[in-house]
Amino acid sequence: MVFPAHSRLLPALLLFGLTFALTLGGILARPIESLSLFWPVNAVLAGVLLRHPRHGSFVGIALMYLAMVGADLLCGSQWYPALWFNLCNVGAVITFWRLLVNLPRQHRRLRTPHGVLRTFAACAAGAMVAATLACLMATPWFDQSLRSTWMAWFSEQFSTSVLVLPIMLTAPSLPALLRSSGQRISLSPLLMLLASLALSIGFGGPGAIAFPISALLWCALSYSPFLLSLLTLTAGSTLIVAVAQNLMHFSMPQSQAGVTALMSARLGIAMLVLGPLIVACISHANRALLARLAHQANVDHLTGALTRSAFTRQANALLEGRRQHSQRLPLTLMMLDIDHFKAINDRHGHAVGDQVLRECAQVLQAQLHDGELLARLGGEEFAIVVPGLLPEQASFTAERLRRAVQELQVRGGEEQLRVTVSIGISGCSDQRPASSLDNLLADADQALYRAKAQGRNRVEQAQRQVI
Structure with missing residues (x-):
């Protein structure tokens, strides 16, 4: 130089x-x-x-x-x-x-x-x-x-x-020193x-x-x-x-x-x-x-979201804390699935598929606040936990997430890919004891299945709220 x-x-x-x-x-x-x-x-x-x-x-x-x-x-x-x-x-x-x-x-x-x-x-x-x-x-x-x-x-x-x-x-270096200055x-x-x-x-x-x-x-x-x-x-x-x-x-x-x-x-x-x-x-x-x-055990290396095991541990901790709280707070769980993801992999290759996963996770994470969990459960399936939000009032939040992904532009070779997600919602109402995390996931999964069956790129509530 x-x-x-x-x-x-x-x-x-x-x-x-x-x-x-x-x-x-x-x-x-x-x-x-x-x-x-x-x-x-x-x-x-x-x-x-x-x-x-x-x-x-x-x-x-x-x-x-x-x-x-x-x-x-x-x-x-x-x-x-x-x-x-x-x-x-x-x-x-x-x-x-x-x-x-x-x-x-x-x-x-x-x-x-x-x-x-x-x-x-x-x-x-x-x-x-x-x-x-x-x-x-x-x-x-x-x-x-x-x-x-x-x-x-x-x-x-x-x-x-x-x-x-x-x-x-x-x-x-000075930036590293400033970052560590607040550590106890x-x-x-x-x-x-x-x-x-x-x-x-x-x-x-x-x-x-x-x-x-x-x-x-x-x-x-x-x-x-x-x-x-x-x-x-x-x-x-x-x-x-x-x-x-x-x-x-x-x-x-x-x-x-x-x-x-x-x-x-x-x-x-x-x-x-x-x-x-x-x-x-x-x-x-x-x-x-x-x-x-x-970090490797808790964070998915591709998307930066929580791994399934880390999500299970942290979500169960939230549920346990809710059970022990004198005033039971509501909690919403969402399951998201990228629509037609297999077709994206087959047509554009796994490198483009990985890029879609990364950018979707980044968009979703940007929409969340501190204390809200985003995890990759496997493949193209994600889960989100929002403490303090009633499941019956979560449609607005889910729609915001769906639109954020829909506005995402991912380039696959020479063309621009249109990426959408389907979302299923479950959760716990306030003042009610919660069931297990497995039951919450099962209800959200059923709602997600209905969303995909009814045309994808949509949000569906669980028919039976876990109480």
Whole structure:
């Protein structure tokens, strides 16, 4: 696709501005004369490249690098360290991006355990690249040994990317986020996580960083991967800050030269979130599979109407609720049959017949209101239940449905098909107990038979109302 000049310039400016703002924020939050405690820039930018591949070009990466260097110089850094250390950051971004960009979408969006493991491996590789590049010039700029410098860069880059990158990869689109905003979520796992974090800080010690694991696993079973990623970021960053500020009295023997308590805590916290993320993606996949199976069991794949089994279950629930109601409400049941449907199949083929079924179901559904049921019982036969409508007063509604189908225009090859339906009506009057759904269907079926026998494209009432 060829983009106009202005449409290429705006994304480039946005990418430059985002990189500049993130880098400036990371520098300003950094302790004086120290490496950043939390540097999310690289993981965020890698996520941007993975979500918007057209930025993954030489120009896009060069803009990121220039924005990083510009922010560093603005904060008073010298030219040489600004150029070199931001080259370390860009190296990490490129590594994250190149190791994940060719993964299938379901893996890249962390919808499979394989995707989670590949993301962790990419985070480790990117952190190694950044740490190795930093060590190449550690002598003039760091007082620490090469081992200490490498471990400091690696632990920070790995822990931060593990906490931030999953958010970028699992984030839903804005329309999907708005659709899910009204859904209710359980607060118990979240409260459990907050309590476990408070207990970790209050109890202290090296083992305290593992306290939130049970709460995170509960969150993984209860929430989406995106929401869990936000919670792991919250938990991980809280623990890292607590260790850095010595709030948890986290100490370890210095038997390994250059390994500090903060480095160890960062790596432990990063590995802590691996299990919950895998559980979350498996749980999300299982919920999606169950939702698809439920949809297939309840919704006819061709017409979008209810299946016979789903209709039977929901109609019986309406009848049962009517029996238990102190004031028995009326209920109308209609059976509809597409006239001469076999002739349509024989003359125009089953593809046209399927189109007739689909469009008839769409027209009927458009005429119904919330709480009214439309089902495909089989073949060309449909059923409709209208709660609150007296069967003897249902002729107007049935005529409206019949006319809506009659006005439908379906193209069969070179000609326009005329589609009509015959309708039989049965139901339950108010203040009377209802019989079974089978009796209602039988009465409506007899009325439908009379409608077809009397010329089709008409509505007939059942001769005996079920009471």
